[in-house]
Structure formats: C-alpha cells, structure tokens
Amino acid sequence: MNPAISKGGRRSLWGFFWLLVLFLYAPIVILIIFSFNDSELVSFPWLGFTTRWYHEFLANGTILAALRTSLFVASITAVIATALAIPASIALVRRRFFGKGLVSGLLLAPLVIPLVVMGISLLILFNAIGIPLSPYTAAIGHVVIALPFAILTMVPRLERIPAALEEASRDLGASAMTTFRLITFPLLSPALISAALISFTISFDELVISSFVLGEEVTFPVYLYSQLRLPERLPSVIAVAVVVLVMSVIVVVASEVGRFVSERRLESRTGMSADELGSLSAGKG
Amino acid sequence: MSDVTPAISIRGISKRFGDVVAVDDLTIDIREGEFITLLGPSGCGKTTTMRIVAGFEDPDAGQILLRGDDVVGVPPNKRHVNMCFQHYALFPHMDVQQNIEYGLKLKKVPKDERQRQVADMLGIVRLEGYEHRRPGQLSGGQQQRIALARALVNEPAALLLDEPLGALDVKLRKQMQLELKRIQNELKTTFVYVTHDQEEALSMSDRIAVMNLGVIEHLGSPRDVYERPATPFVADFVGVLNAADLIVSSVESGRALMTVNERDRVIAPSEGLDVAAGSSVLAAVRPERIDIAKGAVDAGEGSRLSGTVAQIVYLGTLMQFHVDTSTDRRFIVHQLSSDASDAIDEGDEVTLTWPVEDTSILRVGA
16 A cells, blocks of 8 residues: 555545446446346336347347358458468567668558548558458458557567577577477467457457448448447347357456466466575565 | 697688677687687677677678588578577476477487487486476576586587576586586587686686687687786786886896886896887786785895785685885785784785786887
8 A cells, every 4th residue: 555645545546446447337237237128228217127139139140140250350360460460570579670660660550540541541442453342351451450469469478588599499400490380489379369369359349441341241340330220129239249248258358367377387487497586575575 | 730620610700780890800710629718898709709600690701610611601500519598598388308309309319319318418417307397497507507408418519608607696606617617528528618707717718718809819728818918908807907007127138127116116027028128018917926015025036016005805715905006006916814914904004026927018018
C-alpha cells in the first residue's frame, strides 16, 4: 500500500476502479441477460427465462454459414500473418541493414491507417487487377492489418533470445536453416502461438474491411451488422454473440495460461542460475 | 620459424565498422597445442579477431588459414574451430546430454557412440552423471564446464574462448582458470583465449598477444610481456606500473644514467636502445621491485629516489605505498607486510631503491 495516499483517497480510487469495470463490462452482462429473455423486444421488462433464441440460431443456416466463413477467414489470416511475421521480426531484430527504420515503419504502418481507407484501397486494387471478391480477398485484407500485431508480439520475444544461441549452433556445425529449426523456432514458439491467436481474433471480429472486399459469402460480423435492420432477428443474433463471446474468452484464457506456463518454464531454464535467484530474493527481504 | 603448419595463421587481416578500425592489418601464427591469449582493453579488436576466426565476421582484407587452408568466406558451420561464449550460450530447451551431443548429431555420429563421447567429456569436465539436467538447474561454473564440453567434444583444430570466465565471481574464476589449464594439458587442444584481465592471461597462457587499437603491441611469453614490455601501453596494461619522463645524463658500459637531483638517480640497462646523453626517455619500474625504507638510505649502484608517503593501503599480505617522488610522479610500491613496512607512516620521508636491471626504458624521444 502506498502510504502517500490517504484513507479517503484510497476509497475513491477503489470507487473509480469499480466504476471503470462497470463501464467496460455492463454492456456485455446486459447482452448475456437479454439472450435469455423470453421477448422479441430487446428491452426491459424481463418476461421470463428461455433458451429459445439459442435453438433458433442453431436452426438458422445463414448464421451458421457466416460463422463458418469467419472461422475459415480467421484461420487463413492467423496462419499467413504468423508465417510472414517470422522472417519480418527476424530481419528487424537480428539483421543490420540500410533503411531498417523505414522498413519497420512500413511494416507497422497499417496500425495507424484508417480501416475505411484500407478497405476502399483494397477494393479498388482487387478490381483493378481483376481478382474476384471472396473470403480469400477478405483474408488478404485481414493479413495486412494483423501483420503489425503479429510482428509486435514476436519482436520482444526474439529480443530476449540471445543471438549467441544461434551463433553457438552455427559454430557447432548447423546451417542457418537447421539453426532456425532446432534453436530459434522452439524458443520462439510461445510468441508464435500468441501471434496466431491475436491475428485470428483480429480477423474474426473485423467488420470494416470485410464489408468492402467480402463478396457473396458473409462473415459473422458482417451478417450481424446487416441483421440490425430486422428487429425480430435481433434476439437470436444476440444469442450467437454470447456463444462467440464465451468461446473467445475460453480461447484467450487458455492461450494466455499456456503461454504463461511455457514462459515460466523457459525462464527457469535460461535466465538465472539457482544461486543468482537465491541472492536476488534474499536481497528483496 | 618452424616448418610445422600453424593451427591458425592470421595474415594481415583488417576489419572496420563504419569509421572505427577494429582490427588493423593483424598477423599472428598460432601454434598447434598452445594456449594463447589475446589480451587488451575493450575495443582493442580482440573479440573481433576471434569472431573473424570463427566465421561470424568477414575481414575486409587478409587471410585466415586453418591448418593451412584459407577459410575466409567459409561459413562458421564449415570451419573446424569451436567457440566458448561469454555467457555460455547453452541451449535452454535441451538438457546437458542434448547440448553436448548437438555437434555430433549434426555430423550423424551414431547414438551409442554419441553417448559414450558425452560421458567421456563429462568425465573430463568433472560433471559425471549430469546428462539429464537442464542448463537452468546448473550454477554458472557448471554451465561453463558444459559449454566447454559441448565445444571440445567436436575435437576442434582450435578452441576459441571469448572471456569465458567474465560472468563468474572471483573465487570461482580462479578455480576455473586452473581447471581450464588442466583440461588444455589433458587434451592438448589449441586454446585461443580472449580476455581483458591481465592476471588471467599471465596465469594461464603459453603466449600472450597484447592488443591495442586493432594491432598487437607485444607477442611473447607471460614473463616476457610482464618483465620486458615492448611498449608503454603494454607495460601499463599488464600490471601496475611506475613510469617517469627523464633525461639521460650519460651512457656508460651498457647503462644509462638519469640524474634527477644531486642525490636521486635512475639507472637502466641501455643495450640495444638508441640512447645518448640528452635523450628524453620514459623509464619504468614495477611496484614489487622497489624497496622502501624510512629516511635517507644508500642505494649501492642501483636506482634511488626520495619521496614522501602520501597514502598507505593495506592489501592483506601486501602493503601498498603511494609515494610522491622527486621525479614529480607518484610511485606505487608493493611490500610484504612486515615490521619494517609497519613502521612507515603516511607523511614520512622515505627512500625508494631498486636494482639496475629492474628499470625498463619504454620509449626514447618525446
């Protein structure tokens, strides 16, 4: 506890914190509540508990098709963005070359380009070179915006893998490729998993670019958005939203737990020897 | 010159990084089976030289011959040298066995042969039974031994060691110095050792190459480098040094006399040096060669300087005296602790004396 903060100050800080939590999560809680409300109208009063909307969406082929398209596009995005981020981050972290700052800026620029602009540009580009719009073109757009996140996930991890490990491997007779396979890749894998999951999530709820370059088959966010005009569809759309939400929470929590565990294992192996750790904790007391 | 092919022959290599010249036309032959140390301050080019030999840097000019074959442009994995890294660089996701057999596996050595060789190597570094530990479970000294085993199991033409003891504490470092020397004697492998620690270099090496600003200033045995340093830099870097700029008063039967005042003088052997009466020289003497005594003492035929004790530092077995001498330079004197040395206090007038042959003339001319 910080002694510089008075009792009253502490109380108002806690109050502020809970207000913030409420602000962040109240909409989601309300969403979950209404998905079980036995009413066509998404509003109070509460008319009774039902799982009707869940049954309805399971019977709705369009919703399921949209979910499938989303999963498909997100999987492609995750694989391609991660695969592209590996050489990009290795170049940024390990290599010295002319114009490195420029290259890094170009790779990360999609972070700050408005999605609408990106969507229109991609649409014009695909039309100009005659590529028909499809879930694949949407995936290309998603790769563009997911790549900076994938790179930014991998760069810090790579920076913490000493270059000397790769040099030692070369020194012991391994080629550059073998070194990547036996040393860099295994040590980088926690970051690879994170990068893939982040890319997946970004693609999965991307609406703007998808709505420009998606063609006939719609993704889940695009479908959701289009249904807002039809109030009678809303309750079952909300039910799907809840299912998707729960699934994402499970995926994210599982991946974070997995990453934490593997990081901890690596940490205990690379970082410090037992006596160094001992002297550190002794110093803390 | 012998007609035996050197283990490593470095011929006229140069390397610059931008405007900085790291290695400047460096030439040295490293003999088969010797323990040679590249010694110098950080930035002197010693590590760059080693990395060029290992293949991690390409020289801008010059040749590297490994047992007679030019290896410039050959990637590190195709060179028959191995390296021990400063922070060991053990693979954290592999156990000790997997670390040591890494090179053998790449060479497709069969499994039972690998296991036998790993066990042998663990015996040599005295870590029998550690096959299945992870690097993170080992102490710094143990990790160092595993790194050594991992390199030596490949039977390299030379082992390159880049400040391998730098991360260890003082006591462990001394122990590992002896250990390294023992292993080198046992295996007769050529060791090329890089360090900035002159004590480490003196205690382990067969030969020392003292480097500064990308060139070798002195190549010789530890005794040679310490006692007959070729340049002022070498003298200063290898151990503490007292040096004073003096004018030669006369040269007679191989001895130069430098008179400081009516009582004080420095006498040095001058054979092979281009000195005459009137030459300005830099004369030097090691702290442990000087005798210190209270009051005015006769020096016989050797050097003699009077001065005032400015500071006394107790170093356990040694006493260190800082003496402001009549040469205007402060001299450092090391003396074994004894009743005589105990009798001297700060502020006392003292006389420093040392024999003729302990003075070296490091430089003639300004």
